[in-house]
Amino acid sequence: MIIYLNTFTFPNEGMEFDFLLGIRRTCYDSFYPFKILSKHDLERVDFEQITIFYGGNGSGKSTALNVIAEKTEINRDSIYNKSNFYGDYVSMCTMEIVTDIPEKSRIITSDDVFDYMFNIRNLNEGIDQKREELFGEYLDSKYSQFQMNSIADYEKLKKMNDSRRKTQSRFVRNELMDNVREYSNGESAFLYFTEKIEENGLYLLDEPENSLSPKRQMELMRFIEDSARFFNCQFIISTHSPFFLAMAGAKIYDLDENPVVVKKWTELENMRTYYEFFKKYENEF
Structure with a gap:
């Protein structure tokens, strides 16, 4: 087991207030990513080999992932649209690295x-x-x-x-060269992840369930578990997929709670909703 990124801290509400008061600018209608994570009192994250940010739309899980990617300066394929104050926010974040983050490390988003x-x-x-x-x-x-x-x-x-x-x-x-084999969307998405994730790396995955069928999600789940267990990979994942949330040993931060708390996947509200739904119809299976 290897950990590259051990802890990460985001600015709290007081730090954000002092910064915004200090610049005294009124010409912007957005100060993103300020006031996103502090709204849920997310100040510090202590990472395991697999760490998950869970939450609904607007909870800030993708914001947290992208801020960490920017601070660690890992690779990114698709262009990320930053706000005017993005660099200021990232500079206020701190992190503790146990082992040097490998150069091959990257963030993988739905856009990629x-x-x-x-x-x-x-x-x-x-x-x-x-x-x-x-x-x-x-x-x-x-x-x-x-x-x-x-x-x-x-x-x-x-x-x-x-x-x-x-x-x-x-x-x-x-x-003429032969056609590049065109897989289904799910096959192509799965192939992309397995090609980009190599041994010995830190990987940030933003909602990897997009474009993946339940079966493919389970295959990628096992691939991530094996990569963490046998090939010295560390993962930070934003997701609301039950398949990824159920990964062995994953530490889950629930961004739907205020303040943010660590939970078991079976304690998450949406997972209870899934369970109760299927329990209601279990006789039909």
């Missing part, structure tokens, strides 16, 4: 996963379009009345001879 799936789709569409162009190019080369007049025509001659020796499908395959 969606961009990955979108890029695969666009790449395949471009390949398909190029394939149609090559079909026409094959016919033009094979049946054209071509005469070489100079060395500049050599490549054209070579293509014409190539098209006459090969079938249309073989000509196109040789000229």
Whole structure:
């Protein structure tokens, strides 16, 4: 078991008040991320190998994750829109590191996963379009009345001879890379996580359940557990998925409470709602 990030502190309400009073600016209608986490009295987090921020929309779990990512300066793929006061807020945070955070460490957000799936789709569409162009190019080369007049025509001659020796499908395959395999959204999302998470790293995952079916969530849950147990990975996760909340040894901060408290996953309000719902209909399963 290895811990890279041991503790993290966010500015409390008093510190925020002093800062905002000191700048005396009225030209901004938002001071984000000020007044988000302090609203729930979230001041200090003590991390385990798997730590989870749980809460509903607007609870601040993603804010906490992004602030930690900014302070630790770990890798990020997608651009994160920061407010005018984001840097001021981050500078007021403190952290205690036990072991140097590996360079490969990163935050993975829903935007990263969606961009990955979108890029695969666009790449395949471009390949398909190029394939149609090559079909026409094959016919033009094979049946054209071509005469070489100079060395500049050599490549054209070579293509014409190539098209006459090969079938249309073989000509196109040789000229064009194969399509990148396009998985379903859930398969692509799962693949993205398993490719980005390597051994010996600190990983911040923002609602990894997005785009994942329950079955895929359980597979990723086991992958995270194994990565933490056997491959020296530390995870900080924001989620409200029961599958991730049930991970063995996870320490859960309930951001729906004020002040924030640590709970077992079975004590969380939404988990009790799930339990009571399925309990009501258990005879139908």
